Amino acid sequence: MKRRQFIRTVGAGAALASVAGCASIAGSAKPQVVVVGGGYGGATAAKYIRLWSEGAIDVTLVEPNASFISCPLSNLVLGGSKQIADLTLGYDAFAGHGIRIVRDRAERIDYERRTVALAGGQTLRYDRLVLSPGVDFMWDQLPGMQQPGAQDTVLHAWKAGAQTVALRAQLEAMPDGGVFAMTIPPAPYRCPPGPYERACQVANYFSKAKPKSKVLILDANEDVVSKGPLFKKVWATRYAGMVDYRPSFKTVDVDAANRTAISELGDKVQASVLNVIPPQRAGSIAAQGGLANANQRWCEVDFLTFESTQAKNVHVLGDAIQVAPLMPKSAHMANQHAKVCAGAVVDLLSGRAPNPAPMLTNTCYSFVSDREVIHVASVHAYDAAKKTLLVVPGSGGLSGAPSELEGSYAMSWAQNIWSDTLA
């Protein structure tokens, strides 16, 4: 009898011990879930599968980084009102939830055998796999950024961490009277209002420390993608004369040595500090096996379960998915995807049908200064006829104007979503 037939015959649980080199707990009869990626999506999924299954499902989280660094609030590090340490959290509480953490990178998925091979040589078996790999950058669309050293000179700071700290250092080193230019890729990209919040944060820093300096936004989109009227009003009033917004500037190449962005029309813009937010696609592990089946960039999922439309027993969460209408690629949304997915995984592994009417919310705060904040919010419900998640009519909306009250709510949001995701 061949091994694969044997697995099919006796079922996943009993077969565990027979798979050579498999790191799953030998002899365990519990269903095995492997979660790849410990960001807002993956960490939340791991926690909620444990909570909602009341420990009846074994969960292993594969994450190469020792700590979690929040992208939300990371623009405040550029503005100078937060340090990266303020946004850095541990996975310490996961042991208490019975989540096993493997500090490694997932390299290859065998969908037939239901195994994930890790860079360090381990192989994990799964009954269900949850991928929350975030985004990868499409450097091939910016040839100059592939030159040696280019990515050390021109930073993205679109994954919070060392890049964020390095970009802050570039801003601090820039003489007064300099120009900070930021390029924005065509939507969709991670965090729609993020670039515009970043412009506000850099302008807030300049207005205090380097008042002769300028902020130049080179946006591939025709208009501000999120919270447009609110951001434009802030630029025209609080940061009047400092922020210059140029729509329809699609960056197609970068001369990194000269800190110059080049548009598809051949326009060249040189800056003292150039920040390039590259075009994005689903993280590479999710691109394997054709999972990124929407434009070869994003992963289509069934919104009842977040199971891939390409591979059975594989779920995809967060920024990597092909979104439903008006669904942003946000941390809050990834946390929400994770709970719909966790519920479905628990139901399916318990032999129940998943919730036929899942809901999710989005709440996104943007800091227009070090204290004042604006929000956008929405509530989404599953539409059985259209088989997608749609905004509930009448729900959601924007702030009327920036306020310090919303600044306190934004900080409260961060504390609570970090706790909901990691504690």
Added chain:
Amino acid sequence: MKRLTMFALLLAASHAMAADSGQRLYATCAGCHGTAGAGTGGVLPVLAGQPKDALAASLRAFKAGSRPATIMQQIAKGYTDDQIEQLAAYLAAQPAKERK
């Protein structure tokens, strides 16, 4: 007797499902209000363990626009009155605690 047992089983099952749906539905709120209503940070009220009627009345007032808010009116309009009842029942049944 047989019928009674069946009824009890059905009742238990429907209670379990209702609790389950309240738990799943509340997860849409937990990003701001904490897992199982145990919020942290001291800015927002801790929702876990508050009386069901007060919670439901607050949510209905946000939904109707009669209680001022920055964001909660916009969020509450996304939930049906029945869902508001489920949320309130779930939160009222959680242990009243703030996450440290």
